[in-house]
Amino acid sequence: MSTTVTLVPMTRAHIDLLLPHEREMFGTEAWSASSYRAELADTRLRHYVAAEDATGALLGWGGVMVVAESAEILTVGTVPAARRRGVGRLLLTALLAEAVRRGATEVFLEVRVDNDAALALYDGEGFARLGVRRGYYDAGRVDAVTMRKELPA
Template sequence: MTSADLDVLLPFEDVMFGTEAWSRQSYEEELADTELRDYVVAESDEGTLLGSGGLMTIAGTSQILTVGVLPPARRRGVGRVLVRALVDTARRRGAAEVLLEVRIDNDAARRLYESEGFTVLGLRRGYYENGRVDAVTMRLGLPDGH
């Protein structure tokens, strides 16, 4: 992902992430931190941006920070491609595991992660919306990661 991609992504940010939407400045800061963070985009064959994802890796643990597919591009496998790209990146960085938080009511994302091998570690009560919505923490072990 480059800052030019933000022009395409940001108009969809609220509809995609609601209360978890990020500002341009937040994204710019994330993109600048190339030591710890990897941001990827998925594009169509014609080069149209379809979705994006981000990963942070610290001390052998990677964390998926965001995955989003633009509404018109959903249910065509783009989310899966993004998750696989992030997991491959975690492996390349030598991580032994990938963690993530997902809203407990986000069935689409939970099914996607489960079908990619992530398992539930536990709940974080009130993680979203000022204490109102729980997060499920999920984990994927990467046995070949080191």
Template sequence: MTPAEGAGAGAAPAWVIRDLGRADLPWMAAQEVRMFGASAWSRELIQHDYLYGLTRYRGIELDGGLVGYSVYGYDGDAFHLLNLAVVPEARGRGLGRALMDDFMAEARHEGAPDAWLEVAVDNEIALALYRAYGFEDVRIRRKYYQPEGLDALVMRVQLSGYEPGF
């Protein structure tokens, strides 16, 4: 993805989205614990999935430093957003939307018919973001997030005719 287009004519880019490298994984693992507590992805899970999974790890930089990330994959049937997070001090600047734009562009590029995700039922900010991209409620997965036992809402968007919500 290219730098933020909203930076203004001649202004320095506000953010850049790039693939995460192995050297970025400890930072991501630390942010997982910071933002998601007990239900965070472990460092071992992140490293294993990065090396052996069919996933893509993307990071968003603001002023040269990582401030968010997304993880998504395509199994040949549907695109799946596995994780999307922006550090608290960088929220409210459109970085989550930028990561969603990146995810949706890749899904369309791959020709995926659908995109799927799970989100905590009490995460109102994320729910509003996903709904703005056309995601609709499919079902509840009881006690999906462990060890808290928090329910997840499964959401889906059909990609044919997709237009950005922003």
């Protein structure tokens, strides 16, 4: 895999590329193709990006929703072969920048309590842990950590 990573607006063409990874990575929480199509259609509130290598291969994707001054990171996924190369951080940085561009002053997210890599990323990016939502993931078997970050004005 090339070390060059480019962020591009996520399109419907990316959906077929990400779905096998979505199911593998998110299991019972995986989104469907129709869910992604609906998300991409709502450009007023939502913004999605995809990370590609120099050959155009999909490395990851992410989305944010902004309503008034609050943003929510909806999803961030890095394909297994591209992990530990900064792709997730690059996606998160782009989503946070878009939230600021759209006027958000704070951003929220939920992450599985057992997703150590994601927790480390969000902790490192200045997110504060607000609490735990019991049974939020995997049909009630896995808790979620709720997190918040203030954004610059």
